[in-house]
Amino acid sequence: xxxxxxxxxxxxxxxVIEAFGETRQRLSIAEAAKLTELDRATVRRSLLTLxxxxxxxxxxxxxxxxxxxxxxxxxxxxxxPLPALLQPHLDLLSEKAGQSASAxxxxxxxxxxIARASQRRVMSINLTPGSRLPAYCASMGRVLLAALTESExxxxxxxxxxxxxxANTRTDPDELIAEFRRVRTEGYAxxxxxxxxxxxxxxxxxxxxxxxxxxxxxxxxxxxxxxxAEMKERYLPLLKxxxxxxxPLLRR
Amino acid sequence: xxxxxxxxxxxxxxxVIEAFGETRQRLSIAEAAKLTELDRATVRRSLLTLxxxxxxxxxxxxxxxxxxxxxxxxxxxxxxPLPALLQPHLDLLSEKAGQSASAxxxxxxxxxxIARASQRRVMSINLTPGSRLPAYCASMGRVLLAALTESExxxxxxxxxxxxxxANTRTDPDELIAEFRRVRTEGYAxxxxxxxxxxxxxxxxxxxxxxxxxxxxxxxxxxxxxxxAEMKERYLPLLKxxxxxxxPLLRR
DNA sequence: TGACATTTGTTCATATATCGCACAAAGTAA
DNA sequence: TTACTTTGTGCGATATATGAACAAATGTCA
Numbered sequence: 215x216x217x218x219x220x221x222x223x224x225x226x227x228x229x230v231i232e233a234f235g236e237t238r239q240r241l242s243i244a245e246a247a248k249l250t251e252l253d254r255a256t257v258r259r260s261l262l263t264l265x266x267x268x269x270x271x272x273x274x275x276x277x278x279x280x281x282x283x284x285x286x287x288x289x290x291x292x293x294x295p296l297p298a299l300l301q302p303h304l305d306l307l308s309e310k311a312g313q314s315a316s317a318x319x320x321x322x323x324x325x326x327x328i329a330r331a332s333q334r335r336v337m338s339i340n341l342t343p344g345s346r347l348p349a350y351c352a353s354m355g356r357v358l359l360a361a362l363t364e365s366e367x368x369x370x371x372x373x374x375x376x377x378x379x380x381a382n383t384r385t386d387p388d389e390l391i392a393e394f395r396r397v398r399t400e401g402y403a404x405x406x407x408x409x410x411x412x413x414x415x416x417x418x419x420x421x422x423x424x425x426x427x428x429x430x431x432x433x434x435x436x437x438x439x440x441x442x443a444e445m446k447e448r449y450l451p452l453l454k455x456x457x458x459x460x461x462p463l464l465r466r
Numbered sequence: 467x468x469x470x471x472x473x474x475x476x477x478x479x480x481x482v483i484e485a486f487g488e489t490r491q492r493l494s495i496a497e498a499a500k501l502t503e504l505d506r507a508t509v510r511r512s513l514l515t516l517x518x519x520x521x522x523x524x525x526x527x528x529x530x531x532x533x534x535x536x537x538x539x540x541x542x543x544x545x546x547p548l549p550a551l552l553q554p555h556l557d558l559l560s561e562k563a564g565q566s567a568s569a570x571x572x573x574x575x576x577x578x579x580i581a582r583a584s585q586r587r588v589m590s591i592n593l594t595p596g597s598r599l600p601a602y603c604a605s606m607g608r609v610l611l612a613a614l615t616e617s618e619x620x621x622x623x624x625x626x627x628x629x630x631x632x633a634n635t636r637t638d639p640d641e642l643i644a645e646f647r648r649v650r651t652e653g654y655a656x657x658x659x660x661x662x663x664x665x666x667x668x669x670x671x672x673x674x675x676x677x678x679x680x681x682x683x684x685x686x687x688x689x690x691x692x693x694x695a696e697m698k699e700r701y702l703p704l705l706k707x708x709x710x711x712x713x714p715l716l717r718r
Numbered sequence: 719t720g721a722c723a724t725t726t727g728t729t730c731a732t733a734t735a736t737c738g739c740a741c742a743a744a745g746t747a748a
Numbered sequence: 749t750t751a752c753t754t755t756g757t758g759c760g761a762t763a764t765a766t767g768a769a770c771a772a773a774t775g776t777c778a
Contacts, residue, residue: 219514223764227476228519228538235541244726256765262471267480279542281571281578284596286480287539289487290531291596301592319533326533332584340553343594344536344543475736496754505738725774736763745754
């Protein structure tokens with residue numbers, strides 16, 4: 215790509231939008247400039263542009279994003295067949311298991327939820343399509359990282375903030391790489407309260423007809439009701455069933 | 467705002483992202499140019515910028531959005547307190563009613579879902595935060611339009627594509643304006659299969675402590691199980707209860 | 719309170735980058 | 749082949765970013 219094939223004003227504007235996610239809903243020009251590491255004058259122009267287009271409100275002091283911003287993410291969710299394809303299968307899976315079922319893909323060091331069928335709320339955080347979790351300590355994340363080559367996975371771990379969320383959280387890269395190897399061999403990943411106390415989950419990869427992993431699906435359950443040791447026998451058959459039902463639908 | 471406070475490269479780029487929502491997942495440069503009514507060279511630069519930043523993939527012929535684009539909408543959902551504030555109340559409401567409960571705000575002629583607690587799937591379409599429905603034929607839309615002045619509401623109806631989705635759909639602006647007046651007086655709106663055959667819903671406004679309507683919440687139910695005539699007695703008390711519980715929480 | 723320091727928002731001139739046109743090249747379909 | 753569509757590129761006109769300077773607001777301290 216040539217230098218001139220890059221619209222830096224556009225790139226700067228996207229950076230400004232993302233700055234809102236990192237903090238609160240209201241940002242002053244100076245705050246946005248600090249977060250984005252852009253010049254105040256430049257950020258101001260981007261924010262005024264967002265306001266002019268209705269993507270943001272401006273009260274003379276603070277900018278806030280408006281729901282119109284959701285059109286951008288929605289452009290992906292409605293345009294990509296994967297979420298719509300997975301949804302009915304997740305509904306069925308969730309109903310059979312009596313627990314929440316989700317699907318996600320990898321984006322950098324995070325997994326991003328692209329579809330979800332929730333039964334009852336067991337997590338303290340609220341997950342919807344677009345929600346993100348660190349890949350290294352999520353069952354779907356383990357499955358998606360396991361699908362990469364070891365050097366790719368190691369590179370992502372190196373960029374990840376390997377935080378000790380609970381006493382169970384594995385944060386040693388070598389240990390994680392070894393776990394990915396096991397996941398590849400056995401075809402599933404189980405998380406026992408590594409993200410949040412009280413929450414277990416089990417995930418399997420979703421492959422297309424070329425054998426490329428395009429997403430992961432999981433079932434999450436409260437540890438109090440379903441001990442990690444029982445996750446496999448209870449839910450792996452259901453997950454495998456869903457996995458098999460999806461395979462022929464995923465032409466690349 | 468001065469002419470020079472507008473970054474047209476940024477505005478053009480956002481238009482390009484939205485173009486993906488209107489059709490399928492893959493867009494060529496020429497297709498995107500047609501949809502956005504921008505110059506091909508401009509669209510090409512925007513798309514290459516998106517690809518360079520990882521928001522899009524490019525195979526040399528077609529561009530597709532990547533899940534990274536969800537970061538933009540997520541910047542709103544995670545930055546705005548309203549969705550997180552409403553979610554637990556919707557969960558409770560949904561459980562008490564045994565039906566799906568949702569919250570939405572107005573964006574132009576559409577309502578945009580910002581939170582949802584689904585019980586079982588009754589609609590053919592899959593609703594998640596970010597999903598949009600035309601306001602004129604949705605119960606939450608009626609409530610949100612009723613909160614505007616009549617001239618504002620009329621202006622939005624004038625811009626809406628008043629489509630006859632089912633035999634029940636009301637499409638006459640004067641009739642709709644009269645219905646808004648009733649909604650304002652009685653404090654709720656009921657939709658009887660105007661959007662989709664088999665689906666009824668009832669909505670109430672959510673006001674902040676200044677009495678400004680900031681969102682709407684609803685309960686949707688299959689018409690086969692809950693006739694429209696029963697919606698009010700069954701669900702209005704639950705909705706009013708949730709509405710009252712939320713009021714003190716909504717400081718502006 | 720008032721004086722001073724600091725932060726924030728805005729403006730401006732100018733160097734620089736982008737836009738859109740026109741044309742060239744490469745595919746496509748008949 | 750011809751006709752048509754799509755994509756890539758060079759260039760002049762035009763729009764934007766930059767950083768400094770200024771104004772306004774805010775905070776600090778005696």
